Amino acid sequence: MLSRVASNLFWIARNVERAESSARVLKTRLINALETSEAGPLAEGDWEMILDICAVSSEYYDIYPVCEAETTARYICFDRTNINSIINCMENARNNARSVREVIPEDLWEILNEHHLSMQNENVDTWSMPRIHEYLRDIQKLSFSLQGVIEASMLREEAYNFIKVGKWLERGEKTARVLNVVSEKTKELKLQTETDHYYYWLSALQFLNGYDAYLKRFPPKMEPAQVISFLISYEQFPRSIEYCMEHVRETVMKLESGQVSHYSEELFDAMDHVTQEFMKIKFRKLGMDEIGPFLDKFQNDCNRISSIFARTYYFV
Amino acid sequence: MLQNYPSSSFYDEMVAESSKVRPHYEKFYRILQKLADDELLEKHETAQLSFLRQGITFTVYHEDGGTERTMPFDFIPIIIPAEDWEKIETGIKQRVKALNYFLEDIYNEKKILKDGVVPRDLIENNQYYYEQQAGGLNLPHRNHIYLAGIDLIRDGNGVYRVLEDNLRNPSGLSYVFQNRFVMRKVFPEFFLEHDIRTLEHQFSHLYQALLNHVPANSLSPDNPTAVLLTPGMYNSAYYDHVFLAQQMGIEMVEGQDLLVKNDIVYMKTMRGLQRVDIIYRRIDDDFLDPEEFRDDSALGVPGLMEACRKDNAVVVNGVGNGVADDKAVYAYVPEMIRYYLGEDPLIPNVDTYFLSDKASREDVLSRLEELVVKNVGASGGYDMLIGPQSTPEQIEIFKEKILENPAQYIAQPTIQLSRAPAFQQERFYPCHVDLRVFAVGCDHIHVLPGGLSRVALKEGSLVVNSSQGGGGKDTWVLREGAENNA
Known part of the structure; x- marks a missing residue:
């Protein structure tokens, strides 16, 4: 193609x-x-x-x-x-x-x-x-x-796969962005008013079409940490960052017939890197202070995947 | 339905004298009459909408940029009886064959110029003659004309005449298919009772002919890679390009997708470079290769011509074809047919008088007010006199011009285009039509049954161009043995 x-x-x-x-x-x-x-x-x-x-x-x-x-x-x-x-x-x-x-x-x-x-x-x-x-x-x-x-x-061939990678990357980046903006926002307000602003976490779920899904899994109480882990690494939620990244990876694997070649090595490395970051945070609770830096870094990693992806397939 | 249909001196495709429908239209007319007015209107609108929804559009340019428009579709088809079509088909083959010989000749030995059949000046000073770039190329099957669009009109006696040859990038083929497709969808009732030459399988002809242009040095002569080179989505004929590439199953590329390295043409794919053998280009010569034509061309591919010269790639239609479909050279096509084929032309040109000839000149000068005079070197309607629409002063000016430089001018009768009924704005009225017939060539020439009937939908207008309000009609070639009347 x-x-x-x-x-x-x-x-x-x-x-x-x-x-x-x-x-x-x-x-x-x-x-x-x-x-x-x-x-x-x-x-x-x-x-x-x-x-x-x-x-x-x-x-x-x-x-x-x-x-x-x-x-x-x-x-x-x-x-x-x-x-x-x-x-x-x-x-x-x-x-x-x-x-x-x-x-x-x-x-x-x-x-x-x-x-x-x-x-x-x-x-x-x-x-x-x-x-x-x-x-x-x-x-x-x-x-x-x-x-x-x-x-x-x-047909489940190259054209389809490129469309899918575009969708998952955009989605993953958007989720990261929403989380980033909302956690900044609540941090600001917390300093001013000394309360947790559940309202914003609820909005975050709504922005990402995850409110109903979240309620099905968790009690109707907005626990910020729980919302964050839901949006980052709840692998059954199709807008969670983990879900999106898993699918990008899977699709690139299909494009490459499961093999890492010299030209796709960098792309696989970048995706591996993101996965490792995930594993690190998945099984432990992030403190509110750690979330901001994590999300910043994650957003950069996503952008990096996008640009390496474009380079790997010679997009102009 | 046709009660108030006016008669005139123009030939009418459907209606004969005294408002009688011609025999090969009778069945169509009978079915048409069964449809109620509101039904017709609804079908008419469905057809227009179908073009719009599918984005079958062309781009019209104006100061604020381009607008995408659909070509209006008129559902009254042009019906051509089998025996008429046979004559057209043979005539088109003859003409394209001769034009191809001519191109091969003037880019190589130039015998026709040496023999004085076509004036040397006319060719060598022609702006579309690219001897330096295209001279001496070793073309597969010596073929310059892969796809030709020959425009036919019918004079007052119903005789088909060639109005124009298009040997560069004739567009409109997609409309031939889409008009039929929409017509079938919207008016299935007509097709049940007519035995019409089908358009299916035409793409296998187009595809096979394209693949037959294998360059001598191809690495895979049995399975060459062909691409369609488009200037991009802002080109007015972009839909045509999309359709052709899609139907032939070849890659559609833009200049930026191709690259010439060591005189070999490659396309840039997601897996790296892939060699290309045959390039069906829909870009004008001028923009094809900035190293040999306009150096400001961003659409073209640097080095493409050299790759062709080294027999590593083939570009169709051939470079420099414009010299053969030029207005001035047009007048010599009948002579070419005699010269190369030793035959008389089967489809005549519109009569053309060479003013260098004394007798013709005197005849023309005596009746300028009824003729069209054209400068052989000009195009686009410049330096042209339309007798019936000119003042005595303008005619006088042209008289002097002709006398001063008679070889520079030709004269033609005011062209007559036949007409056919059209249904627009909820009524039937006569509109002028012409017919673009497509011929596909390589080792032999194939003519697509029918073609694109273009119609000037503005009442009284003779301009069928889609950019100026022209529309399209489906064109039916009746099968041999089909009853012409019923």
Whole structure:
């Protein structure tokens, strides 16, 4: 397979996954904001957290002086200057798909194209907040349909594997990022108010679509340590970092027919390294102070895997 | 349905004089009449939507960038009886064969120039003549024309004439298939009762012909690697490229995916470099290889031409084909057919008068207001006089130009395009059509049954180009022995 094609497949998955998680994070926050009547600095801080999770807060503040619900929502959804805005992610995914149309299922292209066409005639600036809610739900559903097409119709060969690696890497990185931002946030607040802010750990679960799953396994009590270990290394939860990394590894193994060659050695080393880190922390409780550095390092390790992966298969 | 259908001096594909439907359209018309108006409208809309959803689009460029558009589809097909098609098919084969001989000749011995059949100037000063780059290449089967698109029109008497040869990168083949596909989906009722030449298996011809262009030094002559080289997704014919690559099962590459090392062409794959033998390029000559053509080309592959010269790779369609489908050279194609094949042309050109000839010149000058005059060296509609739409002053200016430099100009009758009914905006009205016939060549020439019928959907317009509001129709070639009327 051409490297350019592999790269585009990888990025279709990443872009769609990124759009889906931004949509979920934003939707969760919009709903929670309705339930908590707090206003002022606390609420503003909560909106800022959303921008941090989407990795765009400094770019946002270049344009807007304060963090408010509506401007934040519009910035995350539709701002063309925000490279990670949902609309840009979907547009990028369509362009990735368009340039590899001959290797992906027709339905995959058609779903992305239909979405593009439906957005073409919309003036999103006039959309009300309820309309934006609807949009966020549509994006999530779109991602589900696309994953359904991929699972239901793609041959389990190279193209499929590149799509999967893109998805798992994006997912794992996002989970790490949410954890990182939320633990920073609670640390800050703890210093100010001397209480544990369970509310944020609950949000973290919601951001990552893990709230229901978590409740099924653990009593309805938000124990921060338990939430953290659930999101990091609960191997049955499909957004836990361990689950994602295991799947990246498994998929690369398939791409390489189970063999480590000279050109893939570095990639395997990087993945081994992450696994070892996991094993180290999995069986002991991390103190709150250790979590921040661990997550920082982990995020870097993930990024490193991404770039080694790209290099191994000559992405341009 | 056709009660208010106006008649005129143009040839109509479906309706004969006195509003009678031609015999080979009778069955179609009968089925059509059974469909209610709202049914027709619904089917019409389903068809348009189907193109849009599948993203079967072309890109139109304007100041703000490009917009993707679909080619409007009109469901009234162009139906061609078997015996008419047979004549077209033989005529196209003859023409493409002669054009291929011509290309091989002028890039090698130039006999036709030495014999004075085609003026030397016309070739050697032609902007598309790339003797330096393409001269003396050792092409497999001496074939320059892998895929040709020959545009046909029908004059007032219904006689097919060649309007234009496209020997560089004719596009539109995907529409031939998609038009049929959509037509079958939306109007299955028509297909039950018509015996039409199928388009299935056409890709095996295309694929086989492509693979027959094996370079002399290929390491795997029995199983060569062929790729389609596209300028990328912003090209107006990108869908065509996707479709062809997909259907032939060959890799679609961009310039950045190829690399020439030691005069061998490779593609960059996830496992490293893989040797490429045959490159079906959909990039213009000018952009093909920055080392030998435009050096600012980012689409091309440096060193590609040298790899071809060393017989390590083959580029199709051949480099420098533009010299044979040029407007001026067009006028000499009938002579080429006589010269190389010793046959009379089966499909005539649109009449062309050479103004260097005294008798023709006098005739043309006496009736400029009814003719089109073209500068043989110009293209894109420049330095051209359309008699019926010109003022006496403009005509006077051209008179002087012709007298000053008669060899530089040719004259043609105002072209006549036949017409056929179209269903748009909930009504039937006549629109002008032409037909692009595709021929695939290597060791022999194969003509795809039918082709792309293009239709000028703007009422009265003669412009069938998709960039200017033209649309497409399905083209049916009836099977031999099928009843022409029923």
